Each structure stands twice: as structure tokens, then as C-alpha cells.
Amino acid sequence: MAKKQSKSKSAKVQVSAKKAEIMSARVLSVTFITWMIGHSSILYLANALFPSHVVLGTNQFSSLQGLFYSMLVFTLIAVGSIPITEYIAILQKKTLKTMDWMVIFFFVNVVGIWLVARFAEQLGLGISSWLVAVALAVVFDIAQGVLVSKVVR
Numbered sequence: 001m002a003k004k005q006s007k008s009k010s011a012k013v014q015v016s017a018k019k020a021e022i023m024s025a026r027v028l029s030v031t032f033i034t035w036m037i038g039h040s041s042i043l044y045l046a047n048a049l050f051p052s053h054v055v056l057g058t059n060q061f062s063s064l065q066g067l068f069y070s071m072l073v074f075t076l077i078a079v080g081s082i083p084i085t086e087y088i089a090i091l092q093k094k095t096l097k098t099m100d101w102m103v104i105f106f107f108v109n110v111v112g113i114w115l116v117a118r119f120a121e122q123l124g125l126g127i128s129s130w131l132v133a134v135a136l137a138v139v140f141d142i143a144q145g146v147l148v149s150k151v152v153r
Contacts, residue, residue: 027152028079034147036075040067042139043125054136055126066124070116073123077112078105078144098145105144109137 044067046054056070057063085104089096096104113133120126127133 024083028082030151031082031148032075032079034151035078035144036071038143038147039075039078039140040071042143043067043071043136046136046139050132053128053132055120055128057124058121061124063124070123070125074112074116077115078108078140081105081108102141102145106137106141109140109144110134113137113140 043054043056047056047063047067057066061069081104085096085101110133113127113136114130116123116125117127117133127136
């Protein structure tokens with residue numbers, strides 16, 4: 001009787017773990033799409049307001065192509081850091097609060113923007129200074145918080 005109970009408990013745990021993975025993949029997919037749209041909108045606006053500090057496109061592709069390529073890579077970095085951060089938090093047996101996520105994503109955003117901008121010829125995003133990366137990271141951080149609170153409930 002005890003063996004039968006333990007088998008049913010382990011089966012339930014496996015099913016719920018698979019269900020959590022599916023839901024997590026769904027949530028990450030929705031997060032990716034919303035963040036891609038949000039990041040692209042913010043960067044397009046930044047380019048329109050500060051064209052000498054945020055440059056989109058190269059001599060080989062247009063500003064819209066540069067916007068798409070750079071924000072695709074940046075959003076992959078940002079969304080890809082979510083499972084890694086969750087895994088590290090689980091290993092440390094720590095529950096991340098909203099402020100923890102905001103601080104973590106500020107640094108992820110700064111590094112992500114800087115990395116994408118370092119490959120300006122290939123991705124089509126150029127920035128004039130590391131201060132621009134910090135300013136964009138702050139704006140992206142706020143937008144990510146708002147988008148996640150509206151989309152992921």
C-alpha cells in the first residue's frame with residue numbers, strides 16, 4: 001500500500017513539473033513578444049529624439065532592419081536571463097522580490113545594450129557613450145516591469 005501511494009505521488013510530481021515547464025515556456029514566449037515590441041518602440045523613440053546618441057542602421061541595411069536585428073538579440077539576452085536567474089535563486093533557496101528583479105534586470109540591460117552596441121556593424125545599433133546604455137537600461141527596466149505586470153499575472 002505504501003509503495004502504491006509513493007508511486008502515485010511521484011507521478012503527480014512529474015506531471016506537475018511538466019505542466020510547470022509548459023506554462024513557463026508559454027510565459028517566456030509571451031514575455032519575449034511583448035518585450036520585443038516594447039524594446040523596439042522605446043529604441044525607435046530614442047533614435048527619433050536623440051539621433052546623435054542612438055543610431056540605427058548601417059550602410060548595408062536600413063534603420064528598421066537595424067532596429068529589428070538589434071532588439072531581437074537584446075530581447076533574447078534579456079528573456080534568456082530569466083531562467084538563469086530563477087535557477088540561481090533556487091540554488092540559493094532565495095525568493096526574488098520585485099525590487100530584486102528590477103536591480104538584476106538593470107544590470108542585464110546595461111550589459112545587453114552595451115554588447116549589442118559593440119557589434120554595431122553587424123546588428124545596426126550604435127550608441128555614443130556608456131551613459132546612453134545606462135539611460136536606455138533604466139527606461140527598458142521600467143518598461144519591462146510594466147509589461148510583465150500587465151502580461152504575466
